[in-house]
Amino acid sequence: MKVVKLFIKDKPGVRVQESQILNLQRGYGISGDVNALPGNPRQVLIASTSTLTEFGLKPGELKENLLVDTPIEQFSSGTVLQVGSLALIRLTLPCEPCSYLNELKPGLTKRIKGKRGFLGMIIRDGQVLAGDEITLAPYQFKPLPDEAKGRFAEFVQRIPPGKVVKTTDLLMAMGVSKAYARAIPTFLKKANSQLPIHRIVRADGRLLWEYVIEQERSLLAEGVKIEQNQIADIDAYWDSSQFHELGNF
Known part of the structure; x- marks a missing residue:
């Protein structure tokens, strides 16, 4: 699995901006991102290129931070991914589709359910670059309930x-x-x-x-x-x- 593109959202109400590098901070999130907050299980959103292809979307339109070349939904809550040489991300929750998606394509909120991406928390600092390899780390957390x-x-x-x-x-x-x-x-x-x-x-x-x-x-x-x-x-x-x-x- 590999990082295809990186995105950051530095202000509420604006589109995500493509970036060549993201600084991930343990327990906090992506430096400079609006979702960076201690205790937030939604510090980072990972989405897959296969989802974009299936629904005719452009990179960044799912408001993802990491766009990867492998279906992220194959993993489960509690899984830990190593991104690049250092950064570790604990997967927390599948990202539920929101009404915003219907602005992109009518009915998308319902059709994309289960393929919206995976949310996560940063559990080890690291700098992430476009093109970095992503591997399954030998750690496992207790999964968070779906509901x-x-x-x-x-x-x-x-x-x-x-x-x-x-x-x-x-x-x-x-x-x-x-x-x-x-x-x-x-x-x-x-x-x-x-x-x-x-x-x-x-x-x-x-x-x-x-x-x-x-x-x-x-x-x-x-x-x-x-x-x-x-x-x-x-x-x-x-x-x-x-x-x-x-x-x-």
Whole structure:
């Protein structure tokens, strides 16, 4: 497998720009890219030339960062790819088609499902060039669930005692859009009783008392400081750099 082209998006709302080199930073993403963010499972998008050919698309139109000459969908979440001599990318989630694709070709959002590309996180620094070889690394992470509900449970169960996560950061860690905020109350209400949902708070740090029974009592028991129904200690927020495992490379 080989890198055919590289792209970067340096500002929201603009097209990706072709680049001859990308600097990948562990736990952060592509230097200068809008999706570079600690804890984001969508730091990089890899797409295949076969998909472009099949659907009559041009390089960059899928908003990919790496365009490769092999169907990336043959791999699975948790697989680690080495790009060039150093960089390691942990594949996290298949990229779900969005409505933007229908602007390219009517009905494309539905037709391209399953071939949109694969998202990933950078787990080792490295400089990537067009033409670099991509190999399967001898490492494997636990795959992330396909469905948002499953990713909600997988993430929440890993929040350490004494730490909380804002709903905005929760959505980012799940790899879903802000529109999913409307689903959070349902996820909370239907959550398994063993899931520590009391560690989820609103974007402004206020408690979700109407959805989480005795949230304040549970957090106080874990040493979290609360004042006027709101988290009072900035150190209680879980560091986003720890949201997903990066390994030791």
